[in-house]
Amino acid sequence: MNDLSHLRLDFPVLQRRVHGKPLVFLDSAASSQKPKQVLDVMDAAYRTYYANVHRGAYLLSEESTAAYEQARGKVARFINAARAEIAFTRGATTALNTVAFGWGMDHLRAGDRIVLTMMEHHANVVPWQLVARRTGAELVYVPMTDDYRLDLKRLSELLDERVKVVSFTGMSNVTGTMPPVAEIAGLARQCGSLVVVDAAQLVTHAPVDVQQLGADFVAFSGHKMLGPTGIGALWGRPEVLEEMEPFEGGGEMISDVRLDGSTWAPVPHKFEAGTPPIIEAIGLGAAVDYLDKIGMESVRRHEMELTAYALSRLAELPAVRVFGPAEVDHRGGVISFALADVHPHDVATILDQDGIAIRAGHHCAKPLTRTLGVPATARASFQVYTTREDVDALVDGLRRVQEVFRVD
Amino acid sequence: MNDLSHLRLDFPVLQRRVHGKPLVFLDSAASSQKPKQVLDVMDAAYRTYYANVHRGAYLLSEESTAAYEQARGKVARFINAARAEIAFTRGATTALNTVAFGWGMDHLRAGDRIVLTMMEHHANVVPWQLVARRTGAELVYVPMTDDYRLDLKRLSELLDERVKVVSFTGMSNVTGTMPPVAEIAGLARQCGSLVVVDAAQLVTHAPVDVQQLGADFVAFSGHKMLGPTGIGALWGRPEVLEEMEPFEGGGEMISDVRLDGSTWAPVPHKFEAGTPPIIEAIGLGAAVDYLDKIGMESVRRHEMELTAYALSRLAELPAVRVFGPAEVDHRGGVISFALADVHPHDVATILDQDGIAIRAGHHCAKPLTRTLGVPATARASFQVYTTREDVDALVDGLRRVQEVFRVD
Amino acid sequence: MSIEELYREVILDHYRNPRNRGSLDHPDAHAEGTNPLCGDELTLDLRLEEDRVTDVAIQGQGCSISQSSASMMSQAIKGKSTDEIRELIATFKSMMDIETAPIQAGLDPDRPGAVLGDLEALQGVRKFPVRIKCANLAWTTLEEALRDQDD
Amino acid sequence: MSIEELYREVILDHYRNPRNRGSLDHPDAHAEGTNPLCGDELTLDLRLEEDRVTDVAIQGQGCSISQSSASMMSQAIKGKSTDEIRELIATFKSMMDIETAPIQAGLDPDRPGAVLGDLEALQGVRKFPVRIKCANLAWTTLEEALRDQDD
Numbered sequence A, B: 001m002n003d004l005s006h007l008r009l010d011f012p013v014l015q016r017r018v019h020g021k022p023l024v025f026l027d028s029a030a031s032s033q034k035p036k037q038v039l040d041v042m043d044a045a046y047r048t049y050y051a052n053v054h055r056g057a058y059l060l061s062e063e064s065t066a067a068y069e070q071a072r073g074k075v076a077r078f079i080n081a082a083r084a085e086i087a088f089t090r091g092a093t094t095a096l097n098t099v100a101f102g103w104g105m106d107h108l109r110a111g112d113r114i115v116l117t118m119m120e121h122h123a124n125v126v127p128w129q130l131v132a133r134r135t136g137a138e139l140v141y142v143p144m145t146d147d148y149r150l151d152l153k154r155l156s157e158l159l160d161e162r163v164k165v166v167s168f169t170g171m172s173n174v175t176g177t178m179p180p181v182a183e184i185a186g187l188a189r190q191c192g193s194l195v196v197v198d199a200a201q202l203v204t205h206a207p208v209d210v211q212q213l214g215a216d217f218v219a220f221s222g223h224k225m226l227g228p229t230g231i232g233a234l235w236g237r238p239e240v241l242e243e244m245e246p247f248e249g250g251g252e253m254i255s256d257v258r259l260d261g262s263t264w265a266p267v268p269h270k271f272e273a274g275t276p277p278i279i280e281a282i283g284l285g286a287a288v289d290y291l292d293k294i295g296m297e298s299v300r301r302h303e304m305e306l307t308a309y310a311l312s313r314l315a316e317l318p319a320v321r322v323f324g325p326a327e328v329d330h331r332g333g334v335i336s337f338a339l340a341d342v343h344p345h346d347v348a349t350i351l352d353q354d355g356i357a358i359r360a361g362h363h364c365a366k367p368l369t370r371t372l373g374v375p376a377t378a379r380a381s382f383q384v385y386t387t388r389e390d391v392d393a394l395v396d397g398l399r400r401v402q403e404v405f406r407v408d
Numbered sequence C, D: 001m002s003i004e005e006l007y008r009e010v011i012l013d014h015y016r017n018p019r020n021r022g023s024l025d026h027p028d029a030h031a032e033g034t035n036p037l038c039g040d041e042l043t044l045d046l047r048l049e050e051d052r053v054t055d056v057a058i059q060g061q062g063c064s065i066s067q068s069s070a071s072m073m074s075q076a077i078k079g080k081s082t083d084e085i086r087e088l089i090a091t092f093k094s095m096m097d098i099e100t101a102p103i104q105a106g107l108d109p110d111r112p113g114a115v116l117g118d119l120e121a122l123q124g125v126r127k128f129p130v131r132i133k134c135a136n137l138a139w140t141t142l143e144e145a146l147r148d149q150d151d
C-alpha cells in the first residue's frame, strides 16, 4: 500500500468542518485543494519581491522575472519539455482556444475534418465548434464502447486525408477513462493530422512525458494540479508554435508595433499577451515541485489503489451504477455514478449534510452525459490527499441517501 | 494636504530593502503593490472555503460561488455598474481582445474605420490590428498636441459614418495624459460609433462612473489597482454585451452543447469560459474594498498633489525633460522623462543601486515613444502608498545619475 | 437541521408519482424552463377556458425538488383563474424568499397558511439556499406561460 | 559594489563618442540586431578583403553599455581575420558568462588579459546580470554578420 495519508496535513482546508462534520472533499476533478507549500510561496512572493515581469530595470522586477521564468522551467520539466515550449495561459480552456483559433483559423477550410470524441469536456468542443463555423470545417465525434472506453476501431476508420485535427482528452472528467494517447496520436499523425491532447485531468493523475505522447499540443490547468486558479499552460511542438499565429494581441507578445502592423516576439512570449498571471505561474511552479516530490508514479499508484478500493466498496450497494471502465489501469480516480432513481443533486445535498463534497451534474460534458442516458451524474473524484477513510465516508453517506429516499 | 502616508504600513513589500537601501517603489503603473488586506483575503479563501464555483452542490462550492459573485458586485459598484455588466477576464489585455474579436469580427468589414490614438498601449493597438487584418477594416490614429494632450480637433474631423469603433485610453501609461473621456465618447456616439475605453490606468487613478462616461465598453486589470495578477474586468453596456459573440468557448459559458452546435449562457457568463480566476476575483473584490475605504476622490487628490510636487521638484534639474501635460488636472501620477543624453536604462540601473525602482523603455507604447522622438523614456509612477519622500529620493537619485554620467 | 425536513414524504411521493404528466395538443399557453446550472428542464402546457386553467400537463427532468414542486403546482393551479394563479405565484415566491419568508403570507411554521396546501412541504428548501432555484423553476415557467398566453 | 565599476570612464567615452559610426555602401557582410526587451538596436556593416575586416560601420541606439560595447568592438575587429574575430567573440562571451568568467581567458582582475584591451572595461557588467544582454548585443550581431558573409 502506497500510503500518502501524511500529505493531508499540508492542505489547510481539509481541517475544515462542514455542517458540524469533518470535511470529506471528493470534488478534486473540478478543482483540487492547495497545499500550504503552494500558498506560502505565493503569499511570500507578493510580500517580498512582487513586481511586473520583463523589461524591469530594477531588482524586484528582476527577481519576479526570474521566479516567473523558473516556474516555466519547472512546468516544462514536469512534462519533459523545453522551457520555450511552454506558454502560460489562464487555464486549459484558454490553451485549447489558443490552439483552435491560433492554429485552426489559418489551417482549416471547408471540407476539412476535426475529429473529437464523445467524452470531451466543453472546453475541447466549443472552441472547435466556433472555429468550424468560421472556417467551414466539419466536426466528427468518435463514440465510446459499451465498457466506457474510446472506440479505437471507429477512430481508425474515421482517419483519412480530410482529417486535419484530432483533439481528445487524456482522461475523461466524467468516466475517468484514459485512452491510449500515444497510440491514438500515432494513428492521427500517420494521416497527417495535428494532434491535440486535453490533459486537464491527465496531468495531475498520471506521469506525462510529451516526448512519448506524440502530440503537437498538450493543454492543462493549474488549479486541478494543486496550483492556484487563473493559470494553465499550453505545450506545443516547437515547429508548430513557431509558425502559429498568436491568439491574443497586446503588450509583451510583440517584437515591434508600428501603426500599420506588428511583428511577434519569439515563442513562447508570442502567446503571452499583456501582464501574465505572474504569481499564479509561480504558484504553479510550487505545485509542480510538490508533485515532483511525491513523484507522479506514486501519485498514479495511489489513485489506482484508491479507485480499485472505491469501486469494490461501491459494488456493495446494488442500487449504485458506475459509469466508467472497471479496470483501474484504463481509468483515473474519477467515479461517476447513479443511485437508483435518486437525482444526483439530491444525492449531493444529502451527502453535503454529512460533510461529504461530491459534484452532481453534466460536468461540462453534455454530449457524454446524453450518451449515458441520464440527465446528470453524481461524481466523486480523488487527489493525492484522498484516503480510504474518505471512500468509507462516501459509502456510509450513500447508505444514508438510500434511507432518506427509501431505496432498498 | 491629503495625507495617505499611513497606508504604507499595509503594504508588506514596502518594508523591503534593495541593495542595502530602503525600497522606493516608483513603478506602480506597470503593476501596483498589494495591501495585506488583499493578500489575507486570498490566502484565507484557499485555506478555509476554496472550491470550484457554480454547479457546486456542497457548502464549500456555495461559499466560493457566493464570494466570487460578491466580488463581481463590488467591482460593478466601484464603477457604478450593475453586476451582470461585469465579465471577469485575465486582465485589461484579454478584455480588449474580447471586444476586438467578439464584437469586431461580426461588425467590421472592409472600408470601416477603427479610430485609435497615438498614445495607446499595445493592448489597445494589436488586437485591433489583428481584427482589421481579418475584416479589412482600416486603422486611423488621432495625434497628440504639442503639450501632450489628445488632439480633439483632429479627432472630430476624423469622425464620420465610416468610423465604427473609437477605442482610446482613459489615461496614458506614458505621458499620464487624461483625455476628456465623456466628451470624446459623446462625439463618437453621435456618429454612431462604438466607444471603448482602456481604463487600465484610469480606474486606479481617478473615480470612474460608467453611467457618466458614455462608453460601450470599459476594460481594466486588477494588478494595477492593488489587486492580484491574473484578473481583470470588462464592463459592457447590457444591450451590446447581449448581442455580442463570446471570445472563448468552453465550460460555464454555455447554455447547451450539442454535437452540432451550442447556445450561450446569459451575460456575463457567456464571456467567462472555463474555470475563472476565482481567488483572483475575490482578491480584486478586496482591493476594491480597500480603495473604496480610502475613496477614489481622495486617491485622485493625493495623486494630483504628489504629481504637482514631483513636477516642481524635477524642474530643479535643468537636464530633466518631462514628456506630459504640465497641468495636473489633465494628467495622472505617471511621469515619463529624459535626463540629458543618459539612456533611460542607465538611469534605471543607477537609481536601482539606491533602492529606487523606476521603469525604462517604450512602456508597451511604441507608436507613442516614436512620436516623442526618443528610443525610450524613464518613467516614475505613483500609487496611494507613494509619498513626497519617495519623490525626494528620486530627485536625489537623479542627481547621482548626473554625477556618474557627468551631466551638468 | 435534519435532512428529513427537506425531503418530506409528500415531496418524495410527488417526485416518484408526478401528477399531470404529459403534454396537451394545441395548448392555450406553453412555456419551457431550464435551470442551466443544474440542467433541470421543464415543459408546461396549459388549457385555459375563460381565463381559468382547465387542464395542465408537465414534462421534464430534474431533482426531487424541482419535479415535486412542478407536480404540486400542477395540482394547485387546476381550476384556478389566472388572477388566483398570480396570487398563488406571489405567495409561493414569498415563501421561498429567505429574507422575508417567515413573516409573510401566514407562513409562520406555527400558523400554517391556508393557500399553499401540499406546497408548504417545500418550506424546508429555504434552509438549502442553492436548492431554492430548483423549487422555483416550475413557477418561473408558469409565469412565462401566462405571459405567453397574454401575447 | 559601486556603480562606478559599471560606468567606467572608457565606457562613457565610447558611448558619447562612438567610433566607426555610419554605414558602408555595398558591405560584404551586414546584420541587424535588436534587444526586444530593451529596444536597443544595432546595424552592422563589414568590408572584408581576403577574409580580413578592412572596414566596419555601426548604427544604432541604446544604452551606454550596448553602444559602447559596439563601439569598442568595432575598433577591436578592424584589421582582424575572421578566425581571429571568432576567437575574440569567444573570449568576450566567456568574460560575460557569470559562471565561468573569472577563471577563464586570463580574465582574473589581477591578471588582465592581453586580448580584449579596452573591452575589459565591460567586466563590471557581470555584476549587473540584466545588463549582460546589452553588452552582448553587438557581439551576437557580429556573429550574425559573419554567418551572413558565409552565405
Ligand SMILES: Cc1ncc(COP(=O)(O)O)c(C=O)c1O
Residues within 6 Å of the ligand: A251, A273, A274, A275, A276, B029, B030, B091, B092, B093, B094, B121, B123, B124, B169, B171, B172, B173, B198, B200, B201, B221, B223, B364
Ligand atoms: C493604458 C494601459 N492599457 C492596457 C494595459 C494592459 O494591461 P494588462 O497588461 O494588465 O493586460 C496597460 C498595462 O500595462 C496599460 O497601462
Ligand SMILES: Cc1ncc(COP(=O)(O)O)c(C=O)c1O
Residues within 6 Å of the ligand: A029, A030, A091, A092, A093, A094, A121, A123, A124, A169, A171, A172, A173, A198, A200, A201, A221, A223, A364, B251, B273, B274, B275, B276
Ligand atoms: C477534461 C477537462 N478538460 C478541460 C477542462 C477545463 O479546464 P479549465 O476550466 O480549468 O479551463 C476540464 C476542467 O473542468 C476538464 O476536466
